[in-house]
Amino acid sequence: MDGSDVDIIRHFEEYCGLEEDDRALLNELERHPMTLSAGDLLWEEHQTADAFYVLRKGWAYSYRAMNDGTRQVLDVYLPGDVIGLREFSFYKRLSSVAMLTEVSLGRISYRYLISLFGSSHRLTALFFSMLAGQQALLTERLVNVGRRNARDKLAHFICEMYMRLKRVYPELPQHFCMPLSQQMLADILGLSSVHVSRTFSELRETGLVYRDRNRISIPDPELLIRATGFSDHYLHERVSDQLFESETLWQETGLSSRSAAGDRSMAADPD
Amino acid sequence: MDGSDVDIIRHFEEYCGLEEDDRALLNELERHPMTLSAGDLLWEEHQTADAFYVLRKGWAYSYRAMNDGTRQVLDVYLPGDVIGLREFSFYKRLSSVAMLTEVSLGRISYRYLISLFGSSHRLTALFFSMLAGQQALLTERLVNVGRRNARDKLAHFICEMYMRLKRVYPELPQHFCMPLSQQMLADILGLSSVHVSRTFSELRETGLVYRDRNRISIPDPELLIRATGFSDHYLHERVSDQLFESETLWQETGLSSRSAAGDRSMAADPD
DNA sequence: CGGAAAATTGATGTAATTCAAGTCGAGTGG
DNA sequence: CCACTCGACTTGAATTACATCAATTTTCCG
Numbered sequence: 001m002d003g004s005d006v007d008i009i010r011h012f013e014e015y016c017g018l019e020e021d022d023r024a025l026l027n028e029l030e031r032h033p034m035t036l037s038a039g040d041l042l043w044e045e046h047q048t049a050d051a052f053y054v055l056r057k058g059w060a061y062s063y064r065a066m067n068d069g070t071r072q073v074l075d076v077y078l079p080g081d082v083i084g085l086r087e088f089s090f091y092k093r094l095s096s097v098a099m100l101t102e103v104s105l106g107r108i109s110y111r112y113l114i115s116l117f118g119s120s121h122r123l124t125a126l127f128f129s130m131l132a133g134q135q136a137l138l139t140e141r142l143v144n145v146g147r148r149n150a151r152d153k154l155a156h157f158i159c160e161m162y163m164r165l166k167r168v169y170p171e172l173p174q175h176f177c178m179p180l181s182q183q184m185l186a187d188i189l190g191l192s193s194v195h196v197s198r199t200f201s202e203l204r205e206t207g208l209v210y211r212d213r214n215r216i217s218i219p220d221p222e223l224l225i226r227a228t229g230f231s232d233h234y235l236h237e238r239v240s241d242q243l244f245e246s247e248t249l250w251q252e253t254g255l256s257s258r259s260a261a262g263d264r265s266m267a268a269d270p271d
Numbered sequence: 272m273d274g275s276d277v278d279i280i281r282h283f284e285e286y287c288g289l290e291e292d293d294r295a296l297l298n299e300l301e302r303h304p305m306t307l308s309a310g311d312l313l314w315e316e317h318q319t320a321d322a323f324y325v326l327r328k329g330w331a332y333s334y335r336a337m338n339d340g341t342r343q344v345l346d347v348y349l350p351g352d353v354i355g356l357r358e359f360s361f362y363k364r365l366s367s368v369a370m371l372t373e374v375s376l377g378r379i380s381y382r383y384l385i386s387l388f389g390s391s392h393r394l395t396a397l398f399f400s401m402l403a404g405q406q407a408l409l410t411e412r413l414v415n416v417g418r419r420n421a422r423d424k425l426a427h428f429i430c431e432m433y434m435r436l437k438r439v440y441p442e443l444p445q446h447f448c449m450p451l452s453q454q455m456l457a458d459i460l461g462l463s464s465v466h467v468s469r470t471f472s473e474l475r476e477t478g479l480v481y482r483d484r485n486r487i488s489i490p491d492p493e494l495l496i497r498a499t500g501f502s503d504h505y506l507h508e509r510v511s512d513q514l515f516e517s518e519t520l521w522q523e524t525g526l527s528s529r530s531a532a533g534d535r536s537m538a539a540d541p542d
Numbered sequence: 543c544g545g546a547a548a549a550t551t552g553a554t555g556t557a558a559t560t561c562a563a564g565t566c567g568a569g570t571g572g
Numbered sequence: 573c574c575a576c577t578c579g580a581c582t583t584g585a586a587t588t589a590c591a592t593c594a595a596t597t598t599t600c601c602g
Binding site: 046094121125130141145 | 338358366388392402405406409413416417418460461
């Protein structure tokens with residue numbers, strides 16, 4: 001993609017305001033990045049899970065391979081996304097993860113995440129938010145795969161990618177690189193690769209989307225969005241800041257405190 | 272269903288060991304249950320989101336309604352499940368939630384959840400785990416909807432329900448109540464209701480599953496599991512206890528500690 | 543330049559949808 | 573208790589959106 005790393009900290013702040021300590025903790029991430037090439041596997045299904053990663057640069061995806069040789073792609077990861085938080089409550093990976101481009105990754109062990117629970121509530125909320133945000137993407141994909149025809153699946157997915165990329169690269173032009181083969185798109189959308197090809201032809205003929213190799217161009221984004229009925233409501237609106245506004249809620253109770261339990265009655269039946 | 276409430280605390284302990292204080296915090300939940308009847312809505316898409324719920328008794332589901340009148344069901348909730356954690360990072364609900372039976376619910380505001388981040392690491396990990404576990408269910412459903420034929424979709428879903436119910440009611444017999452109409456199953460699996468009917472006939476004729484009204488019976492669970500290639504790997508194996516074993520990890524290092532990050536290089540190359 | 547992978551295109555097959563008519567069962571009210 | 577309704581389910585026939593197979597063409601990359 002474009003050569004430069006994404007500023008992870010700035011990106012994260014879109015989810016949740018951070019304080020100095022939080023930034024310091026995150027900076028740790030930046031210090032020992034790991035790089036992989038297109039096609040490399042980060043892990044495979046059933047391997048032991050003990051960490052998650054933050055994608056600092058490049059594209060990646062997770063997938064489940066089926067017995068009959070087909071596969072279903074579960075997530076497409078862009079810079080700033082978190083990979084492998086799903087298995088926090090499992091012993092083993094539920095899906096394989098592979099790289100679509102050269103990538104740069106920061107690793108965070110689950111144990112370190114748990115230690116973060118104790119040291120930064122904001123980072124706890126941040127990763128909580130990212131997990132929730134990913135779930136929102138998944139539910140939208142489920143709707144897409146379960147209830148739309150091929151044209152709408154593809155158009156909707158391209159809309160989603162366009163909007164997600166725009167959040168990472170606000171200057172994104174109307175034609176951009178999407179390093180996904182038609183076979184990959186088929187595996188994402190639950191279609192066959194030849195039908196993806198035909199569907200691209202259809203989108204081209206109706207002037208909605210043009211594709212040349214990996215470059216997508218959307219002559220009129222508004223038109224595409226209307227034609228698809230796309231709504232970006234599931235692409236994150238940060239909320240954590242508000243929730244943190246009344247810091248007293250827990251700050252008065254102190255870090256080590258179980259005393260918050262005493263406040264329980266006050267806070268339990270909220271609002 | 273069966274009349275009695277599920278013991279939420281005991282259920283939660285399957286995810287993560289709890290200490291006395293944690294139990295006290297959770298007990299608060301039990302104090303003001305809310306009851307709704309079959310068909311009632313808990314909320315609708317686009318309503319403001321400020322809390323999640325723990326389902327103490329009964330069945331519920333979430334769904335997205337489409338423009339063309341169809342809909343996609345996103346989750347089916349059983350006792351012990353958590354509803355609405357997904358919108359933690361959003362202003363508004365992403366899906367509607369309705370009841371399938373009479374239910375009992377405990378409410379936890381997002382603000383209270385955040386205060387929990389400060390007062391109990393174990394509960395933080397618990398809710399983190401539940402969110403992750405739900406994501407695992409979603410990914411499996413995505414595979415189901417995207418890559419299987421009608422027979423396998425239905426058989427797989429019934430397997431999943433059987434296994435999930437068995438975790439809640441270990442004594443569950445081989446025939447049990449599943450309060451889902453064929454239309455509902457169609458909305459879950461991305462099929463039409465008439466094809467669900469035909470598919471049940473097929474399962475009946477091959478002796479895998481019998482359905483009478485809302486009662487499902489599985490004469491030979493092992494056979495069904497094999498016929499479907501069902502694997503329960505995505506239905507939770509708790510991991511938190513291990514992660515918490517060496518409590519020193521964060522207790523010693525305290526707030527500013529980097530030391531956990533130092534493990535990175537050691538563990539960076541997974542397995 | 544040459545071989546391989548990705549994409550296109552056409553012909554054919556099929557799993558699932560849609561439409562429509564009819565059955566069954568539960569609940570209601572006379 | 574029976575007749576009525578209403579929703580859930582069943583079954584058949586016609587249609588369709590997609591998959592599969594196969595033959596080319598195009599693009600990539602060493």
